[in-house]
Amino acid sequence: MSTPTIDVTPMDRTAIRVRVEAALYEFLGRKAESAAAAGLPADVVDAVRSFLFAGGKRIRPLFCVLGWYAGGGAELPDSVVRVAAAVELFHAAVLIHDDIIDDSDTRRDQPTVHRAVADRKRTVHDRSAAARFGTHAALLIGDFGLVWSQELLHTAGLTAAQNAAATPILDAMRTEVNYGQYLDLLTTGRPTRDLDQALEIIRYKTAAYTVQRPLQLGAALAGASPEVLAALSGYGVPLGEAFQLQDDLLGVFGDPTRTGKSTLDDLREGKHTVLLALALRDATPEHRAQLDALIGNPRLDARGAARCREILTATARPEVERMIRDRWLQVQRTLARAPFPPDAVAGLRSIADAVIARTS
């Protein structure tokens, strides 16, 4: 596929998204062709492609591209778009594995990969054998995503200097998100009043992985100075924390028709979020007893969830909203004195506003 080059500015999020998606589509098209040529089953590429194109905010590639501009990069080259696309492909793999771990049925309004494969197998297997097959196929499909995101990076057309600057950031990012997932696994089902631990999970799972590292990656490709990389941390870490705090609120109070996620899942799983840690810390003994009984119960119903929401609204929700505002102010302060070109500042300010105001 020959993609017409689309000019991009830091403010033009749609153009950035279109270019990243074209790079993903082209790469997976080549994977489909080589599978067909080798007589290999098409379903692996199909599964990765359906998952990637069912939706997703493309926020990590966007930050990667904004990092490129913040680092002083000029007109956006295809090589940087491909690196941004590789980050999105890596993220798809993380989510496919995450959905196995969380036993989630839907993501992006579609059945999750393990569930979709299991559903197709119901014609030949009983329910539990089909579920097992779906889980194992999705495990491997996630592994393909990890491996192919590497290949997309390797074939992005970076210079040796860009490669050398980018790989330490990518290595850090991948280790951080894995530790975030691992901490999440250790604590899920046992939410506690340990606020520090909930914040640590946010830092690994989101602040570094979703915002700070993609920004630094793009900036490193542009040859950014250590000062620029540090300023991107000063912007990215609070914004990433705000993003996740907002995500936790949306997971409980959001509109499922907008978020594509049930508002029961986080409560049923007993995710150790800042919201729950604060609620358990500040609730009255009576409320705490109710939360303990309701949260982490896999059969929690709409009525129980409504009761949780009442208690959370009375206790932790205002504090979480305050934490989000604090972080938004930190972001503004960093941007006011950051050594980035003006159009990069405008782009970063605009995405920060969108993150804080988002409803999905």
Next chain:
Amino acid sequence: MSTPTIDVTPMDRTAIRVRVEAALYEFLGRKAESAAAAGLPADVVDAVRSFLFAGGKRIRPLFCVLGWYAGGGAELPDSVVRVAAAVELFHAAVLIHDDIIDDSDTRRDQPTVHRAVADRKRTVHDRSAAARFGTHAALLIGDFGLVWSQELLHTAGLTAAQNAAATPILDAMRTEVNYGQYLDLLTTGRPTRDLDQALEIIRYKTAAYTVQRPLQLGAALAGASPEVLAALSGYGVPLGEAFQLQDDLLGVFGDPTRTGKSTLDDLREGKHTVLLALALRDATPEHRAQLDALIGNPRLDARGAARCREILTATARPEVERMIRDRWLQVQRTLARAPFPPDAVAGLRSIADAVIARTS
């Protein structure tokens, strides 16, 4: 850890092994230090390290190093040892995920990672919750292995030219083994008389992944010519096929005290091996009916397995042994005219003999 440099020759498999293991140990030691410094749990590094050092033949790093010599490389540099170690770390990740998919209890005479984690959780969870936790933790621990094998490569100290030569081979290798695993998953439990499909699985899972690609990787690091890379395929593909055919025999007829694997697992799972495909193709109707009833039965007992072995010995085993000999002869013919230095030929001949004669 400062490791004294150990001089290596292509014939000295123990010295190669010691250097690769020292590189792995040092890398994981650094991972343990950074986890401790960040207040992260030690159990991820511990799990990867215990798994890696419980055993393993280190055959892929060995082929990587032999490829270096075959490609004309002189004294073995630490950078090449680290690449070989990265291949072994990648393999550990593949095995950790493979053990989840196969629901294996033991590997290398130890509990598998998911089982070991589940066993430790039995004190706080019921059996099924502990098993689920073990599976999910092992999924993430495998992901850490994949990510860290990349980091070990990135920090191996390769030149830009070596990087450019090595990455296409590594990308191919990783995709091939994933497809091998995927084909295995699709066919397990439904062994058929389809010999071509069984051979295709072998080529992806073993011939390319275990032998051909590691050899070509090492050779590419030495700057080998296309002729050398082609000759390494002529050696590696038949040897890899022979290795896997031997593995299939050992999986059914081997000595568990030597292989560390039960001789019931392959039969219970109904792995679609060449051995079974040939047996189903050539058996009498009566024998075929017995195999159909016994193979793929998760409750197959020692007596049923003994009956399978009798039928396989009467039908497919001699043919598999003949296929192994044929491939061994191809290996010899390639070596007789290969453009490798004489000491590399000697090393490759010696490992080929060991592979064919192996009992574990």
